[in-house]
Structure formats: C-alpha cells, structure tokens
Amino acid sequence: MTDLDDTDRAILRILVHDATQSAAQVGRAVGIGQPAAWRRIKRLTDHGIIAGRRVMLDNAALGFGVTVFLGIRLAAKGRTSLEDFERAVTAIPEVQLVQHVLGQFDYRLRITARDITDFERILRRRIMTLPGVGQVEANVMLSEERRPGPLG
C-alpha cells in the first residue's frame, strides 16, 4: 500500500472538492511548487489512488428534480438471481447507482425522476417487475451534503 504524507492528503482534499484547479494552484495551496505538485498528482493517479475525474451534473437543472433511494431485498436468493437482477436493473436508464450490500437489504439503488409522478411510473413498471424483487423500501432525497471523508 502506498503511504501518503500530509501534503498528499491536502492535495487530495482539494481535488476531491474541485478538480479544475491547475497543478500550480494546488501547489500554492499546499506550499510547494508547480512541478512538485504535478509530480505528486501524477504519482497519485498512477498508483490508482486518484481513480478518475468526472463532471458532476445538476440533476435538477436537467429536469430531474426527484432523487429516490431504494433498498431492495430479493425474494429468492440463488446464484443466478443476483446476476439476473443486476442485468435487469442495469438496463433501467433512471438508475444512477447500483450498490450490492449486506444487511437488511441486498441492493441499494439511486433513482432520478422528473417528478413524483414520473417516479411512480418507474417504480411500478420498472422496479416492481424486476426478477426476484421482494421487500422494497423508498426514501426521497430532500438534500445532500458531501464531506471530504476520511482525509479530514
């Protein structure tokens, strides 16, 4: 495992929040020069600690004002049913995130819909018809706040 020092952690903290910053800006923020910052970022990327760069979309601005989290417990758990379920759930365009979990539920899904009516349509016609669905729990998201996480 690669060991990171405080400077690496500071760099990650910045880039997780805003990856538009240049290596020079990041370097200035953490008290090192541009080449040093660049080398560190490259090392973190090469070692897979930085796993990728993505743009974040404003779902509301795209007309998808409703985000719902579903907890799904499968009725019949066989080896094949997990794969069947995953294949089917992956084909639903409104599903943003599929998490295989251990606990009260077997899967957690993040769904985006235009409005509650649209969500009901997705739930009835897409989710409830998935192979093997048992108990389904829904939580509508009101607000969300991302935190830096274990980096501090």
Next chain:
Amino acid sequence: MTDLDDTDRAILRILVHDATQSAAQVGRAVGIGQPAAWRRIKRLTDHGIIAGRRVMLDNAALGFGVTVFLGIRLAAKGRTSLEDFERAVTAIPEVQLVQHVLGQFDYRLRITARDITDFERILRRRIMTLPGVGQVEANVMLSEERRPGPLG
C-alpha cells in the same frame, strides 16, 4: 430551463464518465470540432448543468476498505433537533455523505472505515452518541456500479 440537444447529451455522457478528455477529443467523439465542443462545454458549465469537476478516490487504495450505509431515524423530531443532528454528524470525519431523506428514515449516511473493527468503533462512539438518534439500520457495501443515469 435550458433545453439540450442530442449533442449536448452525448457530451455530458462522455464527461460524466471521464472528464480528463479534452474539448478536441470530446468534439471528435460527437462529430464536431474543438471550438464547437469547447463552447458547448462552457455553456453547460455556465448554465450550472455541469455543477463541478472532481477526482474520484479509491477508498480501498487509501486503506479504507469498508463502506457502510446507515439509515437513521431520529427519536425526537423537533425543529432544533434536525440542525443539531446535522451539525454533529458533519463533524465526524468518517462521514462522506449526509442525505436528508423522507420515508422510513430521516437521514442516510455513507461511512468509510479501515475495517469492520474500525467501523464498530465509529458506530459506537460517534453515531450512537449523536443527538436524537433513534432507529439505526446498517448495510455494508460489497460493490458499486455507477450508471450514466437519465442521459442514456
């Protein structure tokens, strides 16, 4: 609300997956030139549809191999208790995501821990001592798959 055409949607689909691509590369992928692609990306950013750019971290590579989702129902729901709870939960470094939700639970938290022992420590000393916690449900994440979402 800004209306997007198919080209805009194609651009977003690419950048949500990998934002390291240059405007020229994105343009080539959607069949337009570099300046046209750049102008579209800028417009999408200015209109807030692209809400930001972030690096994705590999929590496992950072030594945080365990991700747990907590559903939390507050015991006493008063006007102040929501704010007290949010303030306290925000101060826990292992909390990556705080979602205020409507449904069976009041909040959903994403927690990262080094291992299950570490998670138990966080749960007992940090989560269970939060102001107003009632019912707590935990799901340990096994795997996660992101999908393009409503864009296609």
Next chain:
DNA sequence: CTTGAAAAGAACTGCCT
C-alpha cells in the same frame, strides 16, 4: 525540494460560412 526554460498541447478569442 527548488527555479527557470522550453516544447507540446489544450484552452480561449475573433472572424467567417
């Protein structure tokens, strides 16, 4: 680690179809 420099490429601008 730093500074400085140079080459490549990406970002940005103005003009034209």
Next chain:
DNA sequence: AGGCAGTTCTTTTCAAG
C-alpha cells in the same frame, strides 16, 4: 449553429541549484 486560424495559458518534461 459550426469551422478556421491565431493567441494565451497550462501542462509536461528537462536541466541545474
């Protein structure tokens, strides 16, 4: 809207302290 050409900036690599 898109394309072309040019300018400015960052990125990326180097040498040297």
